[in-house]
Amino acid sequence: xxxKVGIIGxxxxxxxxxxxxxxxxxxxxxxxxxxxxYVLGRIRAGVLEHGFAELMREAxxxxxxxxxxxxxxxxxxxxxxxxxxxDLAGHTGGNSVVVYGQTELTxxxxxxxxxxxxxxxxxxxxVKPHDINTKNPYLTYRQGDETxxxxxxxxxxxDGFHGVSRKSIPKDVLKEYEKVYPFGWLGVxxxxxxxxxxxxxxxxxxxxxxxxxxxxxxxxxxxxVPLTDSTDDWSDEAxxxxxxxxxxxxxxxxxxxxxxxxxxxxxxxSFVAEPMRYGNMFLAGDAAHIVPPTxxxxxxxxxxxxxxxxxxxxxxxxxxxxxxxDSYSDRALARVWKxxxxxxxxxxxxxxxxxxxxxxxxxxxxxxxxxxxxEAAMTSLAENYVGLPF
Ligand code: FAS
Ligand code: PHB
Numbered sequence: 001x002x003x004k005v006g007i008i009g010x011x012x013x014x015x016x017x018x019x020x021x022x023x024x025x026x027x028x029x030x031x032x033x034x035x036x037x038y039v040l041g042r043i044r045a046g047v048l049e050h051g052f053a054e055l056m057r058e059a060x061x062x063x064x065x066x067x068x069x070x071x072x073x074x075x076x077x078x079x080x081x082x083x084x085x086x087d088l089a090g091h092t093g094g095n096s097v098v099v100y101g102q103t104e105l106t107x108x109x110x111x112x113x114x115x116x117x118x119x120x121x122x123x124x125x126x127v128k129p130h131d132i133n134t135k136n137p138y139l140t141y142r143q144g145d146e147t148x149x150x151x152x153x154x155x156x157x158x159d160g161f162h163g164v165s166r167k168s169i170p171k172d173v174l175k176e177y178e179k180v181y182p183f184g185w186l187g188v189x190x191x192x193x194x195x196x197x198x199x200x201x202x203x204x205x206x207x208x209x210x211x212x213x214x215x216x217x218x219x220x221x222x223x224x225v226p227l228t229d230s231t232d233d234w235s236d237e238a239x240x241x242x243x244x245x246x247x248x249x250x251x252x253x254x255x256x257x258x259x260x261x262x263x264x265x266x267x268x269x270s271f272v273a274e275p276m277r278y279g280n281m282f283l284a285g286d287a288a289h290i291v292p293p294t295x296x297x298x299x300x301x302x303x304x305x306x307x308x309x310x311x312x313x314x315x316x317x318x319x320x321x322x323x324x325x326d327s328y329s330d331r332a333l334a335r336v337w338k339x340x341x342x343x344x345x346x347x348x349x350x351x352x353x354x355x356x357x358x359x360x361x362x363x364x365x366x367x368x369x370x371x372x373x374x375e376a377a378m379t380s381l382a383e384n385y386v387g388l389p390f
Contacts (some may be wrong), residue, residue, distance in 0.1 A: 003029045003119070005313060008127050008137045008165050008296065010039055010120055012102060013285030013302040014158035015109035018281055019059040020310045025316050029150055031124040031141050033159075036110055036248070043262045043272035045102040046212050046220055047072075047296035049387030052303035053098045061108045070098030075199040075249065075385075077350070077368070083200060084372055091375075091382035099199075101214045102299055110183035129155045129168045133279030141185050145146045154325075155281040156309065158302075161271070163287050169278045181292055181347060182354050183207070186225045188239055189262040194219045195247075195255045201294070202246050203349055203368070208294075208351045217255075222293075222349055231263045239263075268292035269339055276329040283310055289336045289342035294350060295385065301339045304390045305332045329336035335388060342384040 002033025003023055007014045010032025021028045032039065048056075048069070058064040073089035075097045089096055113120050124141040131137045132155060139150040157165020166174070185208075194213035202209040207224035214220055223242055225234075236259060244252035271290040276283045285302030308331055349367050353360065371377045 001029065001150065002151045002318065003027045004152060005154050005156060006137075006353070007030075007156045007158055008129070008139070008148050008316070009157070009159035009163060009287070010036075010110075010122070011158065011160060011287075012033075012106050012109065012299060012304055013287075014156065015106065015113060015120070016055060016059055016117055016164040016303075017110050017158065017284065017309055018120070019061060019109060020306070021313060022113075022118055024314050024318070026175045026313060027117070029152075030113075030118070030120040031127050031139060031150075032120060033121050033124055033127065036184070036282045040103055040107055040110070043101070043103060043187065043220075043264065045296065045299035046099060046214060047300075048098040048100055048105070049303065049388050050095055050097070050194050051307065051387050052300050055303055055307060056105060056108070058377065059109070059112065061105070061112045061286060062082050064108055065100045066104060067085070068104070069098040070213075070215075071096050071196055072099050075201065076196065076372075078200050078248050078380065079204070079368060080250065083202075083248055083251065084379060085198075086378065086385070088382045088386050091379045092386050093157055094340070095382075095386040097386055099213060104214075106370075115250040121252045125201060126235070127159075127164055129157070129165060129281055132168060135280065137280045144308050151279065155312070157281060157283045157287045158285050160286040161290050165281060165287050168281065169273075172277060173275070177270075177272045177274075179344070180268040181270075181351070182227065183224050183351060184227055184229070184265045185222045185232070185293065186229065186234055186239065186265050187220065187222045187263070188236070188260045189214070190219050190221070190258045190260055191217060191258040192219045192258040193217065195251055200247070200251065201346075202363070203350045204246040205282055205352065206242070206246050209243055209265055211247070211251070219268060226354075227267065229265060231265055231277045236260050240295075249336040266293070270293075272333070272336060272340060274329070274333060276305070277325075278332075282325075284309055286366045289340070291340055292347040293343075295339070295343040296348040297339040300387055306336045308332050331358060335390070338384070338388055
């Protein structure tokens with residue numbers, strides 16, 4: 001098979017790029033190792049920046065998001081039995097975020113790909129990029145006992161943190177930066193009414209907690225847990241009791257509990273791989289960078305990668321201009337590192353660190369007090385949370 005752009009990974013990054021390119025008549029193929037249902041079974045992000053929402057609309061996939069997603073113009077930070085509101089719109093000239101689950105937006109992208117007869121190949125095993133530092137790169141993959149080859153102009157590694165693309169860049173070229181946090185997030189999805197109309201990020205001596213939602217009948221909650229914990233250590237009752245213990249009394253009193261329909265623990269790490277281009281292979285999304293989800297930057301960092309790649313590829317094929325592709329890595333990394341900083345800052349501000357010394361805890365306290373006493377500090381938080389410009 002021959003195509004223009006071979007995309008490894010059928011998550012939001014790969015599907016979004018595939019859809020945008022197809023709409024411009026740029027032929028592409030997506031190779032996804034799992035089934036569609038497996039990909040849709042993963043519960044991940046919940047908050048979309050303005051830029052991501054705009055890309056969904058440009059990809060002609062924004063209809064259900066606009067109908068079912070919720071516009072949020074603020075959120076709360078809770079501590080010491082009270083909560084204070086972060087006014088996103090008031091500090092960003094009216095900007096906001098859309099609360100709409102990654103599962104649903106990935107479903108919308110899959111449906112749009114199917115409607116356009118997009119080439120998304122599932123259960124593509126042992127995908128390997130070849131000759132990536134030449135003008136004729138190609139992909140191979142296996143289905144059953146048969147091996148297939150796809151010749152392309154460019155390869156996009158949108159295969160997530162554990163994918164094959166980043167590992168295909170020579171070790172003497174690739175530079176990796178990583179910070180692992182000494183705790184994880186235990187997440188629960190429940191068919192219950194959300195405890196708050198806007199998200200609540202809670203800092204407590206017992207650990208961090210987050211009250212989020214997917215709709216008015218589907219709630220998403222998280223608590224910080226030690227890395228040694230497993231979901232077997234947490235019954236639903238134990239989870240609800242601990243969540244309540246970390247929330248202000250008036251919030252805890254209104255918490256509607258119910259059976260968990262999903263329960264998982266995600267480790268927290270900050271990670272960046274440089275460069276995000278090697279030869280004619282480009283990395284995008286989690287294949288190149290990971291953030292702790294405290295700042296809701298994970299999926300949203302993928303959005304700007306896709307935006308830059310999309311415009312670079314369109315300029316290459318429709319105008320013969322390679323400026324966008326040649327500047328991709330530097331341009332994408334400049335925004336990625338700002339999301340890294342913000343996610344590290346939010347995580348450091350709100351979590352209980354097991355090895356923290358009293359001085360660290362005083363700094364956390366001071367940072368929070370400064371945040372709520374300074375327009376400049378609040379504006380900085382707000383402009384990062386709604387998403388810095390692409
Ligand atoms: P993805 O990992 O989503 O997709 C990569 C795809 O490539 C997958 O479908 C995978 O099956 C496929 N693949 C991998 N290797 C392959 C191979 N060799 N061949 C073919 N296909 C291959 N972000 C937030 O903003 N908020 C959150 O709350 C949040 N929670 C998260 C919880 C967890 C457990 C994880 C892992 C991530 C979370 N994230 C969150 C970040 C997440 O939303 C990512 O940013 C987002 O999935 C990035 O999308 P992709 O870059 O498409 O990568
Ligand atoms: C979520 O709803 O899953 C969510 C929201 C905001 C975050 C992290 C996760 O910062």
